[in-house]
Amino acid sequence: MKLGEIVKALEADVLVGATAMEKEITCAFASDLISDILMCTKEPTLLLSGLTNPQIIRLSDMIELFGIVFVRGKKPSQEIVEMAKERDLPLITTQFTMYKTSGILFNLGLRSCKI
Amino acid sequence: MAEYWYFNEAFAEEASSYFLERPEPVIVMDFTIGERDFVNAGNASSQIKMALKRLGVDHDILRRIAIASYEAEINETAHARGGEITGNIYPEFVVIKFYDKGPGMKDIEQSMVPGFSTADEQVREMGFGAGLGLPNIKKNVDVLHIDSEEGGRTLLEFMIFFRKKS
Ligand SMILES: Nc1ncnc2c1ncn2[C@@H]1O[C@H](COP(=O)(O)OP(=O)(O)OP(=O)(O)O)[C@@H](O)[C@H]1O
Numbered sequence A: 001m002k003l004g005e006i007v008k009a010l011e012a013d014v015l016v017g018a019t020a021m022e023k024e025i026t027c028a029f030a031s032d033l034i035s036d037i038l039m040c041t042k043e044p045t046l047l048l049s050g051l052t053n054p055q056i057i058r059l060s061d062m063i064e065l066f067g068i069v070f071v072r073g074k075k076p077s078q079e080i081v082e083m084a085k086e087r088d089l090p091l092i093t094t095q096f097t098m099y100k101t102s103g104i105l106f107n108l109g110l111r112s113c114k115i
Numbered sequence B: 001m002a003e004y005w006y007f008n009e010a011f012a013e014e015a016s017s018y019f020l021e022r023p024e025p026v027i028v029m030d031f032t033i034g035e036r037d038f039v040n041a042g043n044a045s046s047q048i049k050m051a052l053k054r055l056g057v058d059h060d061i062l063r064r065i066a067i068a069s070y071e072a073e074i075n076e077t078a079h080a081r082g083g084e085i086t087g088n089i090y091p092e093f094v095v096i097k098f099y100d101k102g103p104g105m106k107d108i109e110q111s112m113v114p115g116f117s118t119a120d121e122q123v124r125e126m127g128f129g130a131g132l133g134l135p136n137i138k139k140n141v142d143v144l145h146i147d148s149e150e151g152g153r154t155l156l157e158f159m160i161f162f163r164k165k166s
């Protein structure tokens, strides 16, 4: 599924990665626990999270992330947006809850990443 | 002084002789870690990962090194008063050492139990505190050594080989 389709389905705002809408996203994982994310990511992943501190961006130095979806209207600070730009890491934000966001993407056929 | 050792059987012999002799590394990378510096935390681990990537280390091995190093770096930032990180690179493996400024662990075995955490509110709000960092380090490394006691400094070091288990 293309990132652009995900943005549309989630009625999301694109904070970083306006030129990455054609990027192919193969799977997703949702969590608010950093160790959990690190333990469960074995392949490139679209991350859904409510965390908006710098460490959520730092994670993408350690594991392969397609991008991050901030749920429930969470918006990261400008500093975090800049960190993502440096890394070419797409960031989008949706008003939907983690549960609803996951459900919408799952119904569209986006599978769960291998854990 | 309490000590904890874990060896992956596949590399146990080679690893033991390393820890007896402690030969000189080919490349040394040193970093200073600030107490509660959650903006820069993770930088040392990402620098070490990038250096090893340039040296051609396998993708899956790199991921294991990065995850173990990051978890240990965060622990040094969140549970200790900062400290030092040294990445020692050898032709066949890497040994990364995390030497912090205390206050040490009451009981290392207990700290290793999945789910055990003493993380405070500030640390939990940032998404840490699941008590999975140390178990995740153990899962990803070939050797893990922790030396710590309550009131003292903690040394955590691990070794990861660049080749896969045969
Ligand atoms: N460097 C350290 N100095 C002192 N105590 C430590 C240190 N590293 C870990 N600990 C202790 O061990 C516990 C477990 O560590 P572990 O990394 O497994 O989980 P956590 O850091 O609490 O949560 P998580 O890593 O899942 O975010 C910590 O909560 C802390 O009590």
Ligand SMILES: [Mg+2]
Pocket (backbone or CB within 6 Å): B071, B074, B075, B128, B129, B132, B133, B134
């Ligand atoms: Mg930890």
